[in-house]
């Protein structure tokens with residue numbers, strides 16, 4: 001049985017105005033920055049080697065955090081999404097996933113196996129908007145199962161510990177191709193099993209998948225603020241240059257999120273952020289483990305550097321009261337806190353509101369999974 005937040009997403013088609021939201025032309029323009037020889041998406045396989053296709057995908061995905069794309073996608077969701085989620089608030093995936101399916105992709109190990117959103121960390125509060133930029137048909141489209149069958153197959157797969165071959169064969173047998181043209185999107189949620197079969201149609205298919213997260217619902221591993229951004233939050237597309245400022249970095253294991261993230265991974269995320277915005281830092285600081293009230297962080301704030309870079313806003317303590325004390329302490333001392341994973345920062349009261357909005361937007365898990 002479907003609830004009101006699911007009915008519009010149970011393998012439904014969304015028609016949009018391609019003139020207004022020309023994702024196809026946008027993708028071609030972005031691709032041509034790196035691969036000027038590509039003029040038609042359908043012919044990518046004739047011009048690029050599989051390893052170059054990977055580079056092309058990466059380039060387009062990165063371009064999804066440019067302001068022009070974010071603005072177009074924000075407008076698209078504003079027009080089409082609220083009526084399908086009971087006018088609740090929602091967040092938008094920061095970076096779309098671009099799929100480029102070349103003919104006979106299975107031969108070069110590029111076939112996307114069957115799976116469902118829950119298997120890849122999408123909470124059940126996420127909804128998927130799958131948008132092909134070329135004609136999607138027959139073997140050259142996504143294949144998807146209906147909801148009841150998806151739940152049944154998932155339960156059997158997990159309970160009986162099938163091997164992947166059996167799972168794949170069962171999925172292919174029970175799925176149907178999603179047939180669309182540019183100007184249409186396919187809407188589904190995270191329990192629908194879907195995947196690709198070998199493309200035997202002789203042309204390359206390109207599609208973008210984007211997700212939204214509904215307020216108060218389950219985010220799984222798709223952190224609000226990190227994987228998901230608020231509509232209108234285009235900070236990630238802005239340029240900042242912190243040359244000449246005094247920064248330090250800070251790692252710790254004092255929240256549910258951070259406690260299992262090894263130091264090199266925290267530092268790796270911090271390092272990328274610092275490079276992106278020209279941050280030169282003078283030290284690596286860290287919090288003592290088991291000190292979840294983060295006396296170290298408070299101390300470093302009181303030393304008043306210009307800024308402190310943390311791996312994530314979720315690396316601050318889970319204790320809401322203490323978390324707010326620390327965030328306010330930074331504001332009072334005029335110390336910027338930068339959150340590398342979320343590409344966002346705390347510089348003023350407005351930022352604080354947004355950070356709290358992110359931290360309180362949704363929940364990691366809501367109720368049992370259908371197989372539990």
Ligand SMILES: [Fe+2]
Nearest residue numbers: 115116117194
């Ligand atoms: Fe998927």
